[in-house]
Amino acid sequence: MPRSGTVSGGEGQNPRPSERGACQSASGYDASGPGRLVQRNNVFTGSGTCETNGTVTEPRTYYSYTLDPANNVPALVRAGAGVGKIGA
Numbered sequence: 001m002p003r004s005g006t007v008s009g010g011e012g013q014n015p016r017p018s019e020r021g022a023c024q025s026a027s028g029y030d031a032s033g034p035g036r037l038v039q040r041n042n043v044f045t046g047s048g049t050c051e052t053n054g055t056v057t058e059p060r061t062y063y064s065y066t067l068d069p070a071n072n073v074p075a076l077v078r079a080g081a082g083v084g085k086i087g088a
Contacts, residue, residue, distance in 0.1 A: 006056055007039040009067035011074055012047045043070040 036054035044050075059065070068076060079085075 005037050006059055009041050009070050011043045011070045013045045
């Protein structure tokens with residue numbers, strides 16, 4: 001059975017060359033066959049976009065969530081990452 005996933009509200013900035021193909025869906029990876037991937041509302045800088053394929057079940061079918069704007073993700077991560085930040 002093909003794997004499926006959704007990439008949404010993320011920010012990818014100048015990944016290392018080995019990580020630039022992280023969203024390989026339509027072509028598969030290594031010995032795996034193609035999967036399904038939907039991406040939306042992301043910001044990609046210096047990386048290109050995800051390779052998408054097919055449709056997936058909307059994540060809100062299983063749980064509720066609210067996305068922050070993708071442009072805000074780097075600052076949100078910096079503000080919440082580091083020693084003493086989690087659970088503070």
